[in-house]
Amino acid sequence: MTTATISSNSKIATRAATRRTGFIDILASEWSKLATLRATQLTLGLGFLLSVATTAIACIALGTTQDDWSPDFSPVTTSMIGVAFGVIVFTVFGVMAVSREYASGTIRLTLTATPARGRVFLAKFALVGTMLLVAGLASTISMFYAGQALLGAYGMPTASLADPDAARMVLGLGVAMPFFPLIGFAFGVLFRSTAGGITTALGLHWLPQIFGQLVSESFQENVLSLLPSNGMDTMTSGHIQHSPAFPDPMVGAVVAATWFAVIVGAAYLAFVRRDA
């Protein structure tokens, strides 16, 4: 080996040396790190497939067993059944997008390459959020069309996306899909652990579902309505389904946004200040 080979071509070195690392570099780096992992492709794909498959199975089950339809049967809500399963898998993705970096130690490489931690956090957050948004919308829209096609095939009532109530639910659920996965991302930063992040984020998500029916209406109205999942559900499905735990949509939005801001804000501060 000759010593001269170690230095790069000096032209490259000088040109590169003048370039300061910017937000786009970080975003591109995070994308090429995350998108090339098979685990990413698998979890996002699995979340999508599981959502659509659940909806399909539910619609087939309904179609083959039910004969008469109560007037409050909603083909839109029915086709969105798969969201509950998709969100679990997407939350796993959100947590692991960052907890994997702590488990493997690559976070130290990331922060050595770009020590501007605030920007690194924002780039990661924006990237994971965008990927989840695309996956979420693709899932809810596919669930909707698959659900309507199957329900129609069994001669059941169907809905159209041209109906504003249907659109609000389908697109709303798609846009809302990253909500818990991003909270999972934030918990992944705070706990630096896959298990801790997933448990906490899904716990927060499922809490009202687990205890909701067991407690008094006033407790549902005054306490459970302040949990983030009920705030979210109010906005996406409160106009179709009613529950004492659902506050007014505006209140729901404020409740959900507050939870989100507090948890993500805490993760941001931890990411910027704590030892890596």
Place this chain on the structure above:
Amino acid sequence: MIEVNDVTKRYGETLAVDHLSFAVKPGIVTGFLGPNGAGKTTTMRMILGLDNPSSGTVTVNGRCYRDIGAPMHQIGALLDAKAANGGHTARQHLGWIARAGGIPAGRVDEVLELVGLADVAGRRLGGFSLGMYQRLGIAAALLGDPETLIFDEPVNGLDPEGIRWIRNFLQCLASEGRTILLSSHLMSEMEATADHVIVIGRGRLIANTSIAAVTQQSASNHVRVVSPRSADLVPLLERAGATVNAEDGALIVTGIEAPAIGKVAAGHGLELHELSPRRASLEAAFMELTQGSQQYQGVLSSSAA
């Protein structure tokens, strides 16, 4: 230039680094020596802005690492070679690091070539051996072609072949005039590679000196003399200022150098069969230098283990 100024680092109850100050001189290889748990890795993490000092400051070329716009062009580091996603290929791994550092993609294949990993550039890291990970880590450190490099125990756990490769490569980097900070818990590592050593124990500075100075000043430097006329020679040498001890048929002379001994012998027509200067080993020299330093005893016992 790396400067560590009165740095203390606590992790809860643990005092990892304790009022440590030193500067890494440019253009030479500085060994960073201390037993396991002495605080070497912690210090390196603080140099890279990964951990915050509890007090004191650390700067690279006069600035805090976190304030450097494109740090990979100034300093490259290998802390934990295994820090990588097993699902990435070598090229993908270096690719995202290069992108984050604002380094042109073409440089990735260049550094893979340098460390001899060009053939496995498209292979997943999951199947890499520790030696291959170390080469990959060095490749990552070289992406920005930095002037300063820091390596944390790069030969730890490697087989003799891997150790030889790393040593040669480091010597090659050093011969280009780069500044290298190289940590180890083994004193013997330093003898061949470093020009200067910084020794720490329990987070504190024990010695900061050039290798040459340590071994030259050592009291265990001596000259071995064998002569059939030793009985006549001893008083002459002692008159010339030497201290002489007999050791199985040879004289162990300290206090004067070999040429002076030869001159004394020749001046009196005394025959010599052997006249050989013996330098103290780095290890022995350090033992003297730091005699009585509690922490340093740890360095020795762990390097012996």
